[in-house]
Amino acid sequence: MADIAPLHATRLRASCNPEQFSFDTTATLDDHPGDLGQDRAMEALRFGLAIGHADYHVFVLGESGSGKHATTFKLLRERADSEPVPPDLCYLHNFDEPLHPRLLTLPAGRGGALRADMQTFIRELGPAIEAALGSDPHTERIEALQGAHKTREDSALRELGQQCAEQGISLLQTPDGFVFSPSREGEVLTPEAFDALPEAERTAIEAQVAEWSDRLTDLLNEFPGWRKALREALVRAEHEALSPALAHLMREMRERHADLPEVLAFFDIVVKDVLDFAVEGIVIDEDEEEADKDDSSRFGRYQVKLLVDHAASTGAPIVFENNPGYGNLIGRVEHVVQQGAQVSHFNLIRAGALHRANGGYLVVDAERLLTQPFAWEGLKRTLRANEILIEPPAEAQGWSGTLTLEPQAVPCALKVVMIGDRELYYTLMEHDPDFAKLFKVAADFDDDLPRTPENEQQYARLLAMLGRNAKLLPLDRNAVARMVEEGARFTEDAARLSLQTRMLADLMREADHFARQQGCDRIGREQIEAALAARARRCSRYPTRVRESMLDGTTLIATSGARSGQINGLVVIELAGERFGHPMRISATVRLGEGDVVDIEREAELGGAIHSKGVLILSAFLAARYARHQPLSLSASLVFEQSYTPVEGDSASLAELCALLSALTQLPIEQRLAITGSVNQFGEVQVIGGVNEKIEGFFDLCAARGLDGTQGVVIPAVSVRHLMLREDVVEAAREGRFHIYPVTTVDEAMTVLTGIPAGEPDSKGVMPRGSLNFKVAAVLADMTAARHAFADGEGEGKRRTRSH
Numbered sequence: 001m002a003d004i005a006p007l008h009a010t011r012l013r014a015s016c017n018p019e020q021f022s023f024d025t026t027a028t029l030d031d032h033p034g035d036l037g038q039d040r041a042m043e044a045l046r047f048g049l050a051i052g053h054a055d056y057h058v059f060v061l062g063e064s065g066s067g068k069h070a071t072t073f074k075l076l077r078e079r080a081d082s083e084p085v086p087p088d089l090c091y092l093h094n095f096d097e098p099l100h101p102r103l104l105t106l107p108a109g110r111g112g113a114l115r116a117d118m119q120t121f122i123r124e125l126g127p128a129i130e131a132a133l134g135s136d137p138h139t140e141r142i143e144a145l146q147g148a149h150k151t152r153e154d155s156a157l158r159e160l161g162q163q164c165a166e167q168g169i170s171l172l173q174t175p176d177g178f179v180f181s182p183s184r185e186g187e188v189l190t191p192e193a194f195d196a197l198p199e200a201e202r203t204a205i206e207a208q209v210a211e212w213s214d215r216l217t218d219l220l221n222e223f224p225g226w227r228k229a230l231r232e233a234l235v236r237a238e239h240e241a242l243s244p245a246l247a248h249l250m251r252e253m254r255e256r257h258a259d260l261p262e263v264l265a266f267f268d269i270v271v272k273d274v275l276d277f278a279v280e281g282i283v284i285d286e287d288e289e290e291a292d293k294d295d296s297s298r299f300g301r302y303q304v305k306l307l308v309d310h311a312a313s314t315g316a317p318i319v320f321e322n323n324p325g326y327g328n329l330i331g332r333v334e335h336v337v338q339q340g341a342q343v344s345h346f347n348l349i350r351a352g353a354l355h356r357a358n359g360g361y362l363v364v365d366a367e368r369l370l371t372q373p374f375a376w377e378g379l380k381r382t383l384r385a386n387e388i389l390i391e392p393p394a395e396a397q398g399w400s401g402t403l404t405l406e407p408q409a410v411p412c413a414l415k416v417v418m419i420g421d422r423e424l425y426y427t428l429m430e431h432d433p434d435f436a437k438l439f440k441v442a443a444d445f446d447d448d449l450p451r452t453p454e455n456e457q458q459y460a461r462l463l464a465m466l467g468r469n470a471k472l473l474p475l476d477r478n479a480v481a482r483m484v485e486e487g488a489r490f491t492e493d494a495a496r497l498s499l500q501t502r503m504l505a506d507l508m509r510e511a512d513h514f515a516r517q518q519g520c521d522r523i524g525r526e527q528i529e530a531a532l533a534a535r536a537r538r539c540s541r542y543p544t545r546v547r548e549s550m551l552d553g554t555t556l557i558a559t560s561g562a563r564s565g566q567i568n569g570l571v572v573i574e575l576a577g578e579r580f581g582h583p584m585r586i587s588a589t590v591r592l593g594e595g596d597v598v599d600i601e602r603e604a605e606l607g608g609a610i611h612s613k614g615v616l617i618l619s620a621f622l623a624a625r626y627a628r629h630q631p632l633s634l635s636a637s638l639v640f641e642q643s644y645t646p647v648e649g650d651s652a653s654l655a656e657l658c659a660l661l662s663a664l665t666q667l668p669i670e671q672r673l674a675i676t677g678s679v680n681q682f683g684e685v686q687v688i689g690g691v692n693e694k695i696e697g698f699f700d701l702c703a704a705r706g707l708d709g710t711q712g713v714v715i716p717a718v719s720v721r722h723l724m725l726r727e728d729v730v731e732a733a734r735e736g737r738f739h740i741y742p743v744t745t746v747d748e749a750m751t752v753l754t755g756i757p758a759g760e761p762d763s764k765g766v767m768p769r770g771s772l773n774f775k776v777a778a779v780l781a782d783m784t785a786a787r788h789a790f791a792d793g794e795g796e797g798k799r800r801t802r803s804h
Contacts, residue, residue: 004752006712006739012725014494018481020453025522026464027474034071036462037449037499045072048441049079049361049415054386055438057416059366061425062445065502068419071445076318076361076417083316086359089308090114091346091407093301095269101305101346103408104262108310114263115304117253122299124249125274132245133238141237149230156219164212168205171216178216180209239275246271270302300347307331307351308358316360321353324364326374329353330382331390333405344405354379354388357414366420366428379416380434388412448496456484459497466505467523472512478525479511486532489724492689507531535578542573543580543697550583550701555642557583558671559702559711565589565663567753568674569640569655570698570713571647572690581690581697583674585641586652588659592783592790593635595623597660608648617650618657620681621746626780633787634780636660650678651688654716657746658753665775669753673741674698675714683746685716692725699729699738707732712739714752747773 023029035042041062048058062068088111090104106114132138157178161171170183182189182205194202250267257263310317321328331352335342353362370376374393382388387409418439425442428435449455460480467475475483483504490498498504508523510531515523549555557568569586572579597619615638623632638656640647654677662669676694678686695713702711720742732738743749747758750772759771767774 004741004743004748006741007720007723007733009730009734011720012723012730012733012740013727014451014485014488014724016456016481016484018477020456021460021477021480023460023477025474025476026460026467026480027522029461029464031465031468032458032461034067034074034462034465036458037446037455037497038071041068041443041445042071042075044441044443045075048443049075049417051441055383056441057383057439058418058441058443059425059439060417060419060443060445061422063447063500064421065500066445066447067499067501068443068445070501072363072417072419072443073318073320076363080316080318080360081314083360085310085313085315086317088112088306088310089351089355089358089410091305091307091349092266093303093346095273095301098301099405101349101405101407103410104266104304106260106263108313110257110260111304111306112309112311114257115306117256118302118304121249121253121270122302125299125302128245128249129242129274132241135241138237138241142234145230145233145237149226152226153223156222160212160216160219164208167208169208169212171212178220180212180216182209242275246274273301274299300345303347305347305349307349308355317357318361318363319353319357320363322365322368324353324369324375324379325372326378326393327352329364329375330378330388331355332392333390333407335404346405346407349390349405349407352388352390354382354412354414355410358388358410359413361415361417363417363419366418366424369418370424380438382412383416383438384434385409386412446499448491448493448498451484451488451495451497455497459484459487462501463504463508466501467508467512470505470509470512472508473515473521473523475508475523476525479523479528482525482528483507485724486528489692492692492722492724494724495721507535510534539576539578539580542575543582543700546580546582547701547704551704556585557701558585559705560708561671562668563671564666564668565659566671567655567659567662567669568671568698569652570674570676570694571652572693572697579690579693581693581695583698583701584643586638586655586659587641588636588638588656588663590634590636590660590663592633592786595619595627595632596635597622598635598637608646610650611647611652614650614653614678615656617681618653618660618679621657621679621683622660624681625683626776630781630784631787632780633783634664636663649688651676651690653677654679654685654746654749658749661746661750661772661776662754664779665772667750667754667756667772667775670710670755672702672708672711673714673753674712675749675753677714677716677719677743677749679746685718685743685745685749687716687718687722691715691719691722695723695740696726696729699732702738703728703732707737709737710739712741714741714743714749717742717744 041060045058045060048056060068060072085108087105087107088109090106090111091101092104094100094102104111157171164171164180165183168183170181170188172179172181172188182194184193189197194205197205250271254264254267257267327350329352331354332350333344334348334350335344336348337343353364364379369379378393389409390407392404416439422444428439463475463480463483467473484497486507487498487504488494488496490500490503507528511523511527514527514530514534518527520527546555550557558566559568565588567586568583570581571584572581574580597615626632638660640652655675657679658669658675661667674694676688676691678688680686695715698711698713723740729738733740741752743752745758750756751758754772756770756772756775757768759768759773761767761773767777
C-alpha cells in the first residue's frame with residue numbers, strides 16, 4: 001500500500017476569486033427576486049395558490065432562516081394584487097332572534113358607508129321622533145282623540161243615569177265604583193227610609209236595581225273595546241306623524257343604497273321597529289334613571305357592526321397572524337358587565353384572522369398555531385365546513401352552559417399557507433389525517449444550491465438584495481467573494497452555497513457596523529473578517545476553557561509521543577447556534593474472551609443509539625475480517641476518557657476501531673495525530689459532519705503547544721470536498737507545519753497513525769509478515785489457541801474431579 005500523502009493546501013479551502021465579478025460594488029447590481037435555488041418550491045407554491053379546488057392549502061417547509069417567509073409573501077403579493085377585493089362583512093341585529101345576529105355582505109367599501117349612514121340616522125332619530133310627536137297638530141289630534149273617547153264614556157254613563165232616574169233609581173259614583181240607590185223627588189233614600197217602605201215596594205225597587213246593574217255591566221263591558229279603538233287610533237296617529245319624518249331621514253340613504261336589496265330590506269325592518277317601539281323608547285328614556293342615555297344606546301340595535309372593512313384594500317387580502325390563538329383566528333364575542341352580570345350584543349362581535357383573510361390568503365406559523373389551545377382544531381373545523389362560525393372554545397367543545405350570541409356563520413373562501421419545519425410537516429402527515437386532507441401541497445425550500453460560477457454571480461445579486469432590504473452599505477467584490485466562501489462553509493460543503501438568508505444578512509449587518517465605525521462607504525473583505533472574528537470572540541468562552549484544561553493537564557490530551565490503545569478522537573459541540581470542535585481521548589483495552597466489545601459509554605447510559613450502532617459495526621468488521629474461520633477469542637472495552645456528558649453519533653467509530661487494533665497488536669499510535677470518520681462493516685471510511693470545526697479544534701490545541709511540522713488530522717477522503725478551513729489552518733498546511741490526511745479505509749488510517757503498512761493478502765490470502773494485518777491475525781490466532789487450551793484444561797480438570 002502506497003504512503004498516504006497529506007492534502008495540498010489548495011484543497012483545504014475552495015476560495016472565491018473576486019476578479020470573476022465585473023462590478024465594483026453591489027450598489028450597481030439589480031436585486032435578485034429572492035427565489036435563488038428554489039425552483040421546485042416556487043413551482044409547488046404557485047400551483048398551490050393557483051388551484052381553485054377546496055382542501056388544496058399549502059404548507060411551506062424548510063429550515064429556519066432560509067427565506068421562506070419573505071419569498072412566500074413576495075409571491076402572495078404578486079398574486080393578490082391582480083385578484084378582486086372581497087366584500088365587506090357586517091352584522092345586523094336580528095329583530096326576530098336577538099341571540100342570532102344576521103350577516104350582511106356588501107361590496108368593498110359599502111359597509112363603512114352604511115355604518116356611517118346608520119350612525120347619522122341614529123343621531124337624528126331621537127330629535128326627529130320628539131319633534132314629530134311633540135308637534136302642535138299631532139298633540140291636538142291626540143288630545144281630540146282622547147277627549148272624544150272621554151266624552152263618549154261620560155255620555156253613555158250620563159244617559160244610563162237619566163234613564164234609571166226616571167224610575168226613581170239614582171246612579172252614584174263612589175270610590176269603590178258605581179252603585180244604584182232608590183230616590184224620591186231627587187233625594188236618595190237613607191237606609192232607614194228604605195227600610196220604612198212597604199215590603200212590596202222594597203222588593204220592586206230591588207228588582208229595578210238588579211236590572212239596572214245588569215245594564216251598567218253591559219255598558220262597562222263595552223269600554224275596553226272603545227279604549228282599544230282609542231289606542232289603535234293613537235297608534236295610527238303616531239305612525240302618520242312619524243312616517244314622514246322617517247321617510248325624510250331615510251330618503252338619501254335609500255337613494256345611496258338603492259342597488260342593494262338587502263340593505264333596503266334592512267331599512268324597512270328598522271322603520272317598522274321604530275314605528276312599533278319608538279314611543280315606548282321615549283317613555284323609558286324619560287325615566288330619571290335612563291335620562292342620561294344617548295341616542296346610540298337608545299337605538300343601538302339599529303347600528304351596523306362592520307366586521308371587516310375593505311374600503312382601503314387593493315386586491316385580495318394577505319393576513320399574517322403572528323399570534324394564532326383560537327379567538328384571534330376564529331373571532332370572538334366580547335362581554336361587558338352590567339349590574340353584576342355579563343351581557344353581550346352584536347356590536348361586541350370581533351373579527352378573527354380568518355374573517356380578515358376571507359377571499360384572500362391567511363399565513364400562519366405552524367409551530368405557534370399548534371401550541372395554542374383549540375386553535376388547530378378550530379382552523380380545521382372552519383376549513384372542513386367552509387364557513388367561519390364564531391363560538392367560544394367551550395361552546396365548540398360542547399361543555400359550556402353560558403348563554404351567548406351565536407352570529408350567523410360567514411362563508412369561507414380563502415387559501416391557508418402554513419409555514420414550518422420539515423419535522424413538523426412529516427409529523428402532521430403521519431399522525432393527523434385531517435392535515436393530509438386539507439394541506440395537499442408542500443412547498444419544500446432548499447437549504448443550499450450548487451456552487452457554480454453562474455450561481456456565484458446570482459449569489460452576489462442575492463447579497464445585494466439582502467443589503468438593500470436592511471439598508472446596509474454596499475459590498476465590494478472582495479467582500480462578496482468572502483461571503484461566498486462563508487456561504488460554502490456554512491453548508492459544510494465547498495461545492496455548495498448556503499441559502500440561509502438570515503445568517504447571511506446577520507453577518508452583513510455586523511460587517512456594516514464595523515464599516516460605518518471606520519468611516520467606510522462600502523463593506524470590504526476586512527469588515528467581513530472583522531465581523532467573523534468578533535462573533536468568534538463573543539462565543540469563545542467554552543472552547544477557550546476546554547483548550548485551557550488540555551493545556552494545563554486537567555484534560556489529558558497528548559499531541560506528541562506514541563501509545564498503544566490510545567487515540568485522539570474529534571468531537572463537535574453546538575451551543576447557541578455556534579459549533580466548536582476539540583479532541584477527546586479514546587482508549588481501548590483487549591483481553592481473552594468470547595468476542596464481546598464493551599462500549600462503556602453505552603453501559604453507563606451515556607452513549608446514544610447511533611454511537612452504539614457504530615460500535616456494533618466495528619465489532620462486525622473485526623469478526624468478518626479476522627475470525628471467519630475461527631472464533632473471535634477476545635473481549636475489548638472502549639471508552640471516551642474524561643467524558644461526562646452523553647455521546648452521540650458514529651463519527652468516532654473509525655477512531656475506536658483504530659484504538660482497538662492498536663491495543664490488540666500493541667502497535668503504538670502517534671499522538672501528534674487526531675482522527676475522525678465513521679466506518680462500515682467492510683472497513684471503508686465514511687463521511688462525517690463538522691469536519692472543519694474538528695480540524696480547527698485540534699489545530700488550535702497544537703498551535704497553542706507549538707506546531708512542530710508533524711501534527712495533523714486524519715479525515716475520510718469523501719469529506720475532502722467539505723473542507724472550508726480557516727485561513728490560518730490553510731497557511732500552516734501550506735508551510736508544512738500542519739497536515740490533513742485523507743483515508744478511504746481503516747487500513748490506510750492505521751498506516752498513517754502507526755507508520756506500519758497494513759498489508760494486502762497475496763494470491764493465497766496470506767498477509768505479508770510484519771504488516772499490521774499479519775500482526776492482528778497472529779494475535780487473534782494466539783488468543784484462540786489460548787482459549788482452546790484453557791477450555792481443554794478446564795475440561796480435563798472437571799474430568800479428574802469426577803474420577804476422584
